Amino acid sequence: MIYNIALLKGDGIGPEIIDSAVKVLEKTAEKFGDKFNFKPYLIGGAAIDATGQPLPQETVDGCLESDSVLLGAVGGYKWDNLSGEQRPEKALLGIRSALGLFTNLRPAKLYPALRNASPLKDEVVGNGFDIMIVRELTGGIYFGDRGYRQGKYGTEAYDTEAYSVTEIERIGRVAFETAVKRNKKLCSVDKANVLETSRLWRKVMHGLSEEYPEVEYSDMFVDNAAMQLVRNPRQFDVIVTSNMFGDILSDEASQITGSIGMLASASIGGLGEKPLSCRNDSEGKAQINGVPPFKNLGSKISLYEPIHGSAPDIAGKDIANPIAAILSGAMMMRYSFGRNDIAECIENAVDKVLEKGYRTADIAEKDGEYIKCSEMTERIVEFL
Numbered sequence: 001m002i003y004n005i006a007l008l009k010g011d012g013i014g015p016e017i018i019d020s021a022v023k024v025l026e027k028t029a030e031k032f033g034d035k036f037n038f039k040p041y042l043i044g045g046a047a048i049d050a051t052g053q054p055l056p057q058e059t060v061d062g063c064l065e066s067d068s069v070l071l072g073a074v075g076g077y078k079w080d081n082l083s084g085e086q087r088p089e090k091a092l093l094g095i096r097s098a099l100g101l102f103t104n105l106r107p108a109k110l111y112p113a114l115r116n117a118s119p120l121k122d123e124v125v126g127n128g129f130d131i132m133i134v135r136e137l138t139g140g141i142y143f144g145d146r147g148y149r150q151g152k153y154g155t156e157a158y159d160t161e162a163y164s165v166t167e168i169e170r171i172g173r174v175a176f177e178t179a180v181k182r183n184k185k186l187c188s189v190d191k192a193n194v195l196e197t198s199r200l201w202r203k204v205m206h207g208l209s210e211e212y213p214e215v216e217y218s219d220m221f222v223d224n225a226a227m228q229l230v231r232n233p234r235q236f237d238v239i240v241t242s243n244m245f246g247d248i249l250s251d252e253a254s255q256i257t258g259s260i261g262m263l264a265s266a267s268i269g270g271l272g273e274k275p276l277s278c279r280n281d282s283e284g285k286a287q288i289n290g291v292p293p294f295k296n297l298g299s300k301i302s303l304y305e306p307i308h309g310s311a312p313d314i315a316g317k318d319i320a321n322p323i324a325a326i327l328s329g330a331m332m333m334r335y336s337f338g339r340n341d342i343a344e345c346i347e348n349a350v351d352k353v354l355e356k357g358y359r360t361a362d363i364a365e366k367d368g369e370y371i372k373c374s375e376m377t378e379r380i381v382e383f384l
């Protein structure tokens with residue numbers, strides 16, 4: 001098969017780790033008789049420097065014309081003082097929204113070989129954990145009304161969280177369907193003791209849970225969930241939560257696996273054949289089964305990205321961990337193209353390299369040896 005992949009390398013360590021993922025994918029193409037056409041597009045700080053815009057239209061169009069998108073990371077000190085609309089991070093939210101990617105799948109799994117990199121005690125980790133965080137990605141406070149105004153104490157800034165039944169229902173369905181395919185346990189995380197959006201979230205999830213009696217469903221407040229993740233991560237199978245809570249909990253979940261440098265993610269518009277819908281249709285009420293008047297709705301283009309950021313402090317030093325980006329490539333082959341053969345080949349190579357004891361700095365044992373980003377990539381390529 002021929003796959004046309006848009007590459008959004010971005011900033012900081014983004015270019016190095018995407019180059020690593022590309023090397024790994026190229027090698028699988030050789031092995032399985034496929035072909036990748038990689039086309040780079042500008043995003044984030046790199047795009048601001050070249051065009052003045054964090055997300056040039058050409059990049060959006062390039063992604064829409066591709067079969068799938070692989071993204072590195074955006075942001076860095078250089079652009080930290082720009083206003084919200086001009087920041088590199090705005091491009092990340094923009095591309096997620098433009099492609100209608102309302103689902104972010106973030107798997108957090110403990111690799112036995114990395115047991116010592118996890119800060120959790122043996123009795124807590126037991127024989128490991130395997131959690132899938134389903135994060136809502138195109139709504140909530142990340143996309144709500146915001147700005148400055150005059151308040152009781154003078155000038156104040158505000159951000160608002162809004163969720164419609166439609167947005168909650170479609171992410172809920174993805175989460176229930178994901179749970180059905182895994183260990184049939186779903187925990188919905190909210191703050192329903194305080195927030196109105198969370199109360200609606202909970203009500204919609206309860207409604208869905210009646211449609212999925214085979215799934216053992218529970219609700220948890222987000223503060224408790226943050227605690228339970230370190231107290232007993234083994235209690236979780238699938239977690240579904242809002243955009244911001246998912247952002248926070250997935251970083252926590254990554255650290256208990258050993259390092260944020262290990263975690264891949266898939267941002268998708270839904271689950272394959274399921275109808276898609278999106279925020280911002282003409283009347284502001286997208287319907288799950290309707291045909292929303294949105295140019296990219298129904299697009300099956302997904303985006304794959306490590307959950308970590310651009311790490312400007314270690315950029316260009318060849319010491320980043322490329323595994324999250326490489327595993328994002330594996331997720332792309334599985335979710336966008338149904339190529340479990342290639343995905344498994346990549347995942348097995350990562351397993352083997354870790355079992356052999358190869359480590360980048362972030363996952364090295366205390367005072368242990370470690371190798372560079374480029375060398376880790378070569379080792380993984382060798383084991384494919």
Ligand code: IPM
Pocket residue numbers: 089092093247307309
């Ligand atoms: C992530 C990141 C982004 C987010 C930032 C860089 C905007 O933290 O993908 O988790 O908050 O979504």
Ligand code: MG
Pocket residue numbers: 247248251307
């Ligand atoms: Mg984050």
